Amino acid sequence: MRDYFYTLADKFFATKSSEVLLLNFDGEQSDFCRLTKAKIRQSGHVNQSYCSLKLIDNGRQVSRTMTCSGDLAADLAMLKTSVQDMRSEISLLPIDTYLIFSESKARSEQLAENRLPRCQDVISQCLERVADLDFVGIYAQGAIYKGFASSFGQRNWYQSFTFNFDWSVYLRSDKAVKQYYAGTEWVQETFDSKIKEARDLLPLLAGNARSLKPGKYRAFLSPMGTQEIVDLWNWGGFSKKAQATRTAPFAKFYLGESTLSPHFSLAENSFGSLSPGFNSDGFLLPDNVSLVENGEFKNSLVSPRSAQEFGLQLNAQDSERIVGFTVDGGHLEDQDILKTLDTGLLINNLWYLNYSDRMAGRVTGMTRFACFWVEKGEIIAPLNVMRFDDSFSHMLGSGLEAVTRKQESILDSSSYGSRSIINYRLPGLLINDFQLVL
Amino acid sequence: MHSSLKTTFFDLLPSVHFASMRWEHHDWQELSIRTNELLPVRSRQDSGVMITIFDKGGMGYGSTSDLSEKGIKNAIDQAYRWASLSRDKFIFDSTQLKMPKEISTYQSNVKQAWRSVDLKTKLDYLRSVYDGVTDPDVVDCQASLWHHRLQKTVIATNQSEQISDYELMLPQLSVTVAKGSESQTRTFGGHAYTQQGGFERFAELGFTPDMAQTVADEARELLAAPNCPEESMDVLVAPDQMVLQIHESIGHPLELDRILGDERNFAGTSFVSLDMFGKFQYGSHLLNITYDPTIDTQVASYPVDDDGLRAQKTHVIKDGLLVRPLGGGISQQRAGGISGVANSRSTHWNRPPIDRMANLNLEPGDASLDQLIGQVDRGIYVKTNCSWSIDDSRNKFQFGCEWARLIENGELTNVVKNPGYRGISASFWRSLKAVGDRSTFEIMGTPNCGKGEPNQAIHVGHASPACLFADVQVFGGGSLGRARLFLYVSR
Numbered sequence: 065m066r067d068y069f070y071t072l073a074d075k076f077f078a079t080k081s082s083e084v085l086l087l088n089f090d091g092e093q094s095d096f097c098r099l100t101k102a103k104i105r106q107s108g109h110v111n112q113s114y115c116s117l118k119l120i121d122n123g124r125q126v127s128r129t130m131t132c133s134g135d136l137a138a139d140l141a142m143l144k145t146s147v148q149d150m151r152s153e154i155s156l157l158p159i160d161t162y163l164i165f166s167e168s169k170a171r172s173e174q175l176a177e178n179r180l181p182r183c184q185d186v187i188s189q190c191l192e193r194v195a196d197l198d199f200v201g202i203y204a205q206g207a208i209y210k211g212f213a214s215s216f217g218q219r220n221w222y223q224s225f226t227f228n229f230d231w232s233v234y235l236r237s238d239k240a241v242k243q244y245y246a247g248t249e250w251v252q253e254t255f256d257s258k259i260k261e262a263r264d265l266l267p268l269l270a271g272n273a274r275s276l277k278p279g280k281y282r283a284f285l286s287p288m289g290t291q292e293i294v295d296l297w298n299w300g301g302f303s304k305k306a307q308a309t310r311t312a313p314f315a316k317f318y319l320g321e322s323t324l325s326p327h328f329s330l331a332e333n334s335f336g337s338l339s340p341g342f343n344s345d346g347f348l349l350p351d352n353v354s355l356v357e358n359g360e361f362k363n364s365l366v367s368p369r370s371a372q373e374f375g376l377q378l379n380a381q382d383s384e385r386i387v388g389f390t391v392d393g394g395h396l397e398d399q400d401i402l403k404t405l406d407t408g409l410l411i412n413n414l415w416y417l418n419y420s421d422r423m424a425g426r427v428t429g430m431t432r433f434a435c436f437w438v439e440k441g442e443i444i445a446p447l448n449v450m451r452f453d454d455s456f457s458h459m460l461g462s463g464l465e466a467v468t469r470k471q472e473s474i475l476d477s478s479s480y481g482s483r484s485i486i487n488y489r490l491p492g493l494l495i496n497d498f499q500l501v502l
Numbered sequence: 503m504h505s506s507l508k509t510t511f512f513d514l515l516p517s518v519h520f521a522s523m524r525w526e527h528h529d530w531q532e533l534s535i536r537t538n539e540l541l542p543v544r545s546r547q548d549s550g551v552m553i554t555i556f557d558k559g560g561m562g563y564g565s566t567s568d569l570s571e572k573g574i575k576n577a578i579d580q581a582y583r584w585a586s587l588s589r590d591k592f593i594f595d596s597t598q599l600k601m602p603k604e605i606s607t608y609q610s611n612v613k614q615a616w617r618s619v620d621l622k623t624k625l626d627y628l629r630s631v632y633d634g635v636t637d638p639d640v641v642d643c644q645a646s647l648w649h650h651r652l653q654k655t656v657i658a659t660n661q662s663e664q665i666s667d668y669e670l671m672l673p674q675l676s677v678t679v680a681k682g683s684e685s686q687t688r689t690f691g692g693h694a695y696t697q698q699g700g701f702e703r704f705a706e707l708g709f710t711p712d713m714a715q716t717v718a719d720e721a722r723e724l725l726a727a728p729n730c731p732e733e734s735m736d737v738l739v740a741p742d743q744m745v746l747q748i749h750e751s752i753g754h755p756l757e758l759d760r761i762l763g764d765e766r767n768f769a770g771t772s773f774v775s776l777d778m779f780g781k782f783q784y785g786s787h788l789l790n791i792t793y794d795p796t797i798d799t800q801v802a803s804y805p806v807d808d809d810g811l812r813a814q815k816t817h818v819i820k821d822g823l824l825v826r827p828l829g830g831g832i833s834q835q836r837a838g839g840i841s842g843v844a845n846s847r848s849t850h851w852n853r854p855p856i857d858r859m860a861n862l863n864l865e866p867g868d869a870s871l872d873q874l875i876g877q878v879d880r881g882i883y884v885k886t887n888c889s890w891s892i893d894d895s896r897n898k899f900q901f902g903c904e905w906a907r908l909i910e911n912g913e914l915t916n917v918v919k920n921p922g923y924r925g926i927s928a929s930f931w932r933s934l935k936a937v938g939d940r941s942t943f944e945i946m947g948t949p950n951c952g953k954g955e956p957n958q959a960i961h962v963g964h965a966s967p968a969c970l971f972a973d974v975q976v977f978g979g980g981s982l983g984r985a986r987l988f989l990y991v992s993r
Contacts, residue, residue, distance in 0.1 A: 096956045097584075100764045103593040108563030109580035110852045110956075111573075112550065118542075129546040131567035138570070156621045158540055184587045191591055201767040202955035230955075232767040238895050240766065309537065309642030310680040311687060319683050415770075418891040420902060421920050421979030423685055428900050430893040449893045451900060451924070479956035481850070502898050502924050 065091060065113075065134075065209045066173070066221045072115075072136060073213035076143050084120035084165060085147070085215040088344050089113070092482055094206035095183040099231070102191060102199040112482070113209075116344065117143060119150045123159040126150050162372040166346035169217040174340065178225040180205050181250040186227070189252060193259055194233070201231025208483055210340045220348075222340035224248070224485065229255070230477035232433065233262040239269040239446055242288070242413050242433040246475035265434055274437045274445040276500055282408030282465075283498035284401055287472035287490040292414040294330065294389055294490070296427060297456060302332075302355050303384035304364040304374060314425030314456050317361055322457055324359035325464035329392040331355055332365065332380070338475075338487045339387045343368065343380070353379045355386070359461065389488040394467025396494060403441040404466060404494060409450075410436040410443065425456035428501075451502035459495050466494040503655035503665075507551070510574045511657070516582060518557040520601050522658035524808065525551045526851040529651040531616070533624055535632045536644040540625065550851035555581040556596040560589035565852045594836050601660055602831060604812055606805045608666040611798040612700035616649040616669060619701045627704070634711030635677055637718045639725075641685065642678035645714070647671075647704060648949070650961075662810045670801055670961060672696045672949055673709035677718045679725050686919060688721035688904050690714075691742045692886050696801050696947040696961055703799065720905055723917050729978030730906055730921035736881030736935075737923055737974040738874055741944035743903050744864065744966035746887040749948070751927035752784070752791055753859040753962070755896035756818060757953075758829020758842055764856075769953045770894030773928060774824070776837060782824040785931030790865040791819035793828065793843040800963035801947035802860040806844065807831075809855055813844035818862065822932075829857050849958035856954045861947075861963035867937025874936050874970050878909040882976060884921050892927075900924045920979025930971065938967030 069089045077085060091113040098106040116129040128146050132139040183205055190203075205227035212220040228246040235241075241262040245255055285293070297313065306312035316322035332353040334341055342348050345368045354362040365380035381387060396404060409431070417429035428451060435447040454463075468491040476486035503525040511523045531545040551574065552565040562584025564577035624647060632645040650670040657663050675690040690713060697703045739747060755772040759765060774782070795803045795813035806812055811831045818826055829837065830846025846855040875883065889902030906921035907914045925933075947963035 094956075095584075098764070098955050100593055100762075100766075104561075104588040104591045105593045105764055106561065106563070106854045106856075107584040107588050108552075108554075108565065108854065109577075109584065111564075111566040111568060111576065111580075112852050113567050114548075125542050127542055127544045129544070129548070131548050131550055133568040133570055133573060135568070135570055153543065153621055156625070157543060160542065161539055184583075187587070187591075198763075200763060204956065230767065234763075234766060238771055242767075309678060310685040311642050311676075311678050315683045315685065321683055415894055416891045418889045418900075418902070420889065420900070420922055420977075422889070423683070424979055426979065428889075428891050430891065430898065432894050449895070449898065451891075451893070451898050453900070480952065480959055483956075502900070502926075 066211070066223065068134060068136065069211040069213070069221065070219060072139055073219065075140050077213070077215045086118040086165060086346060087213045088116040089209060089211035090116070090482065091209040092206060094204055094483055097183065097187050097203045099203070100200045102194050102197055115139065115143065117146055117150070119147060119154055120163065120165055121154055123163055124154050124157045125160050125163055126154045126157060162369045164345065164368045164372040166214065166218060167216050168346065170348065171219045172341060172348065174222045176224045176248065178207070179249040180225050180227055186250055190255060193256060198234040199231060200234065201229065202477065203227070203229045204479060204483060208485060212342050212344070212346050214346050218346050220342040220346065226475060228475055228477045233266065235266050235269045238449060239273065240433050241265045244474070244477060246477070268436065268443055269434060269446045271445050273448045275448045276450055278501050280497035280499050282405055283495045284405045284408070284410050285414070285493045285495065286412045287474065287492050289411050289414045290391060290490045290493055291474060291488055292417050292429065293459065294391065296417040298386045302365045302386060304366045304370040304376065305384060307364055308374060313419060313422045315423050317425065317456070318364070320361060324356060324457065324461040326358045327394050327464055327467050328359050328460045329357050331390045332386045333388045333390040339485060344382055347378055350379050387486055389490065391471070391490050393469045393471045393491045396466040396468045398468060398470055401468070401492065402438055405438055406441060407439045409447065409498065410438050420453050426453065427455060428453045450500045452499055453501040454499045459498070463496045463498065464493060465496050468492040507569060507574070508657055510571050511553070514575050514578050518555050518585070519597060520556040520599065520659055522554050522656060523551055524654065524656045524851060527653045530649065532646060532648045533628050534644060534646040535628055537642060551577060552851050552854065553577045553581045554854065555585040556599055557585045558589050559595055559597050560585040560587065560592050561596050562588060563854050599832065599835065601658065602810045602812070603660045603662045604664065604806045604810045605662065606664045608805050610667065610669040610698045612669050614701040616651065616701055630711055631675065631709055631714050634714030635718045636715065637679070637722060639679045639722055640677055640718055641680045644676045646674040648674065656808060656810065658810065664806045664810065666804060668698060669700060670696060670698055671703045673704045673707060675714055675717055677721045679721045681725055684725065686721050686724040688717050688724060689886060690717055691946070692888065693948050693950065694742045694745045694946040696949045697799050698801050698803060699799050724905060724919045727917045727919045729980050730882065730918040730976060732977040734973050735976055736878045736909070736970060736972055737976060738878065738881060738883040738909065738968060738970045740883065740885040740968050741942070741946060741966045742886045743884050743901065744969055745946045745948065745964040746890050746901060748862060748864055748964050748966060749859065749951070749962065750890060750892045751896060751899055751930065752819070753828065753862045755927065756828045757857045757859070758827040758833040758837060759857040761827060762833060762836055765953065768955050770896065773895040773897045776840065779824055779826060779840065783822050783932070784819050784824045785822045786934040787822045788867055788934050788937045789819055789822045789931055790817065792816065792863050792865055793818050793845070794861045794863050795844070797861065797945055797965065800861045800945050800965060801961045802963045807846045808848050809846040811844035811846065816843060828859060828862070830855070833857050847960060849960040853954065853956060853958045856958065858953070858960055859951065859962040863965040864967065864969065866940045866943045866967040868939050869936045870939055871942050871968055874938055874968055875909055875914060876912040877936060878970065879911060881909040882906045882918065882921055883909055883914060889922065897927045899927060918978065922977050924975045933972045933974065934969060935972045936970040938969060940967070942968040
């Protein structure tokens with residue numbers, strides 16, 4: 065695909081003009097196998113390619129995204145037709161005050177090697193191993209491509225070959241163990257060991273489930289619970305534009321009127337090859353942007369447009385959202401989690417978080433999957449789903465008692481429109497006075 | 503769809519039990535002004551096909567944006583590969599599958615097509631609405647016009663053929679005012695004004711400069727208002743919040759694929775089980791919920807779903823009694839032949855159809871808005887969803903709204919900010935004590951209902967009158983130190 069894209073760009077930009085043209089490529093070739101009750105529900109293959117063309121002329125810009133076929137001649141003709149249409153549109157547009165684009169000629173490539181297994185082998189082997197379980201989930205694997213080219217001569221290419229298996233093993237009704245396995249190279253033993261863990265956990269879900277009265281409890285959030293918290297905060301929380309227009313959540317924090325626990329640090333981190341190091345305007349991005357450092361607000365995410373508007377150094381994708389999350393590990397060892405929790409909730413997953421009061425950073429959501437009531441360091445009973453209503457300032461601030469030393473690597477399994485490349489390195493969090501309300 | 507695609511498909515297709523090809527072409531465009539600047543104009547043109555094969559008990563799909571003969575051949579090969587692989591591993595015996603044969607054509611009722619209006623006219627209109635906001639305290643204002651045209655053709659080996667041409671519109675306005683560390687945002691119905699139709703729908707919906715100034719006035723009023731009180735009281739819910747209430751606590755739990763367990767790893771399961779249909783009292787006798795594909799301006803009106811099942815209006819809940827699930831033909835057959843609705847829909851050519859809500863509406867009652875307000879001793883009137891959360895069985899919910907006014911002794915009194923309420927679906931709908939009449943009824947819809955693995959976000963429609971609920975746990979914003987806990991007994 066890289067050669068196709070470079071050739072397409074070279075041919076398209078061959079005709080010199082005073083205009084600036086930026087070309088992005090997004091493609092994937094993915095297999096998806098959806099499973100329910102240890103059987104296949106829907107399975108298939110997706111081959112999709114998109115070219116996004118930006119035309120810039122006399123301080124104006126207009127963009128168009130189109131599907132492409134992979135056939136050079138056909139796609140080149142489509143781009144040429146599109147740019148003609150866009151020329152007629154751009155003259156109707158006002159000058160864009162915050163227009164910015166890269167005039168670099170830099171070239172970069174992130175070329176991951178394809179070590180993926182045959183999808184059918186994975187599915188066959190895995191279904192054999194879980195045939196006796198109520199197993200439900202999605203297996204996805206394949207290539208993801210992203211490219212950038214400009215009429216200045218810049219060329220950037222990113223390709224990854226990943227698999228992402230996201231599943232649950234159900235015992236009954238809503239009692240289940242949620243697991244995932246993602247990466248670039250399939251190791252059957254790793255999957256098998258996770259299934260053994262699930263089998264070991266299932267008996268713990270078999271007891272009478274406990275419902276807790278609303279109130280404050282000690283709680284341990286697994287890294288997947290931490291993921292839900294930082295995902296919600298990432299919904300505008302670090303965006304420079306959102307902060308400047310006072311639509312970002314948890315205003316007191318970015319206004320400097322509130323701090324979090326010194327145990328809590330959060331950064332955007334490109335993790336080497338896991339995220340593309342360029343954005344859709346062709347700007348190269350820093351490897352690391354510290355957002356929260358030892359509980360204090362450090363930086364916002366600044367897109368090229370915000371950089372122009374607010375006179376700042378750009379450091380982010382257009383969306384001003386984190387793509388590679390890192391929450392620093394702390395000192396709590398995995399083997400000490402239950403002992404340190406002592407009595408409270410062991411929360412493996414949270415679900416459907418949203419704001420109770422967006423500006424105050426007050427957050428509600430549900431517990432989900434394998435969550436347990438723990439007494440004196442021993443798992444006593446599974447929990448029925450509980451609603452919490454707490455806040456960033458408490459969960460990540462005054463109530464944050466400890467952070468696990470170990471961080472877990474998570475590849476986002478979401479696939480709205482295309483397979484996500486968002487990734488995480490997250491620890492678990494021990495929280496005091498976690499507030500349940502329903 | 504070009505006729506050559508149809509020919510290519512049938513020419514290259516091997517002999518199989520059943521196969522279909524769904525071709526889609528999407529045109530999107532969004533025009534936005536934010537903080538007085540026109541944002542970069544972006545449009546998207548997106549074409550592709552999905553080929554689905556059921557054969558010898560298996561099922562597979564292949565989808566591609568490569569519409570050449572080679573691309574179609576590859577997609578067929580991929581679909582056949584997966585159909586073969588899943589042959590002895592499929593969730594049901596697809597050799598018994600009966601796919602309906604339907605021939606249909608459909609076109610949105612459009613007076614003024616988006617493409618027929620020149621860009622300058624659209625931008626001038628958008629600017630006129632944006633300029634309706636003149637308040638100097640406004641720190642953020644964004645006005646947008648969103649358009650989506652979807653042309654779709656589905657053909658199948660059983661001679662089914664559906665040709666559709668949809669136009670969807672969504673006007674949006676968001677205004678934020680701030681003071682100190684606090685800000686308040688008021689919008690034009692959130693995302694709930696998604697409609698089927700042409701450019702004319704924007705003005706028909708009231709997307710005007712006067713509306714923009716009203717939205718700004720309400721945002722400023724909220725900033726000066728006290729927090730919503732925390733207590734159990736009556737809640738009168740406006741249609742632009744009822745949309746979410748219906749969606750989350752009736753629509754999702756009644757989706758048949760959830761009940762069958764397909765969504766348990768992602769969107770969740772359901773507190774509803776198959777044995778509850780025809781027996782379970784879902785709400786008070788005032789609750790009447792219909793699946794209605796017949797309202798021409800509503801976003802999910804269509805004659806036939808993506809699996810070829812004919813769509814017709816039918817009750818899902820009648821006089822409070824649960825009648826039927828929201829499940830398409832395949833789910834109905836998997837569930838032993840239970841009657842469902844024609845709601846097997848995909849969001850895009852690269853995703854397979856699954857059970858969706860389509861248009862799910864609450865039928866009007868007989869009370870005017872004044873009559874609804876007049877019967878409340880103490881309560882709140884809430885408008886416009888801004889926060890939504892519900893458990894994976896679709897029972898314990900918590901919703902937040904942008905705006906509320908207290909109702910005291912049968913009259914609207916003070917505006918209060920950050921209103922929210924919590925409840926449990928199975929009991930909440932039984933507390934429905936009055937339903938607004940047709941004068942309070944609004945046809946709405948949302949463009950982004952997320953579900954499925956791989957994930958799909960699709961437009962769904964909801965229409966509702968204002969509804970009054972008794973004894974609901976209501977709360978306001980602010981720090982948790984002031985928040986009281988509700989002594990609810992969990993199930």
